[in-house]
Amino acid sequence: MRRILILSLCALALAACEKKPPPIESVESLVANPQRLKELREACKADHAKVGDAQCNAVSEATRRRFLGSGQSPYAGDPVKPPAPPAAESAPPASSAPKD
Structure with a gap:
């Protein structure tokens, strides 16, 4: 009985000592720190x-944001209007046709 208790305590101690993954750096912090972004990008390529x-997903998103910016086009307020809808609405309605 005592051996079982000791073995279970050892198992619990080993489970508690399990390595936790390192914290993930946020996309915003990587965008603000290009040197760290470069280091992590190379590390992702290597292993x-x-x-x-x-x-690595955060690194790729930060790289995309640095390259593309906020994603807003400088032409977003372009005054060009979209084309008009097709002329199907200009046909006369069937109820206004002359009756014989």
């Missing part, structure tokens, strides 16, 4: 599994 999917 994606070691860095982890979540961190």
Whole structure:
């Protein structure tokens, strides 16, 4: 009985000592720190599994934001109007046709 207790305590101690993944740097912090972004981008290219999917996804999103900016086009307020809808509405309604 005592052995079972000791073994279970050892198992609990080993489970408590399990390595936790390092915290993931946010996209905003990576956009603000281009040197760290470059380091992590190279680390993701070298060993994606070691860095982890979540961190590499944040790195790729930060790279995209730095390259594309906010995503707003300088031409977003372009005064060009969209084309008019098709002329199907200009046909006379069937109820106004002359009756014989």
